[in-house]
Amino acid sequence: MTPQRLPLALCFKGARDYLQGGDLCEAIADLFIARMGSSPSRFKVACHAFLRTQPDALLFEAANAPPPDPDAKATFSCHAGDKRMHGFLHESGRTVDCRRPFDEPALWSSLEGDKDTLRVARPGRWPAAELMVSMTKKLHHDRFGTGGVRWIFTRLALDRWFRQGDAEGMCVRFRDDLHGRLTRSEIWVAKERLGSVFFSALKT
Secondary structure (H helix, E strand, O other): OOOEEEEOOOOEEOOOOOOOHHHHHHHHHHHHHHHHOOOOOEEEEEEOOOOOOOEEEEEEOOOOOOOOOOOOOEEEEEEEOOEEEEEEEEEOOOOOOOEEOOOHHHHHHOEEEOOOEEEEOOOOOOOHHHHHHHHHHHHHHHHHOOOOEEEEEEEEEEOOOOOOOHHHHEEEEEEEEEOOOEEEEEEEEOOEEEEEEEEEEEEO
C-alpha cells in the first residue's frame, strides 16, 4: 500500500509546547469528512509521543490497516460503512508558528461531579474533542492528585464521531485503573455511550 502524505497545520494551545490531543483528533476527523463526505461511525486514535512540530498525515484508504510504523507519533483508523481511512501522524520538522488562548481553569469551572464522574454544568464554546480531553484530565487530577505524575491523553475509541451539541450534554465516567499506568474512562452524551478514552501516567 502506498500512502498519501498530507501536511497539517495546527496551533499550540495556551502555554503548551506540544500539540493537544483533542486538536489532533479534530484534524483527523476533518480529514475523513473532507475525503469521504461523511462523519466517521468508528474512530480510533492512539498517541505514542508528543508532537512538537507540525504533523504530516500518511493516509491509507484501504479495507485493512497498514503494518505498524515505528516512526509514527500517532496511529488512527476511521470507518463509515465501507469507507475506511487508516494512517499515521509523523513530525515534519515544520515549526508550529501560531498559538491560541486556552483557558482551562474556566473550562474546569463549568463542570460538576466527583472523582468518578464529571459532567458539563454550564455549556461553553469548547469543541467536543477538546472538552472531552480536558474533562478527563480534571477527573484524573481529582481522583489521583497531581503529585509526582502527569496524566496524558493516550488513546480514543469512539462508536461515532462527535456531533454538534454533544459538548452540552457530555459526561466522562472513570472505569478502570490498569496497573496504575493506564486508565480507561467512558464518554457519554445524555444516555448514549460514545466510547472510551485512555490516559497514561508520566512520572515528573
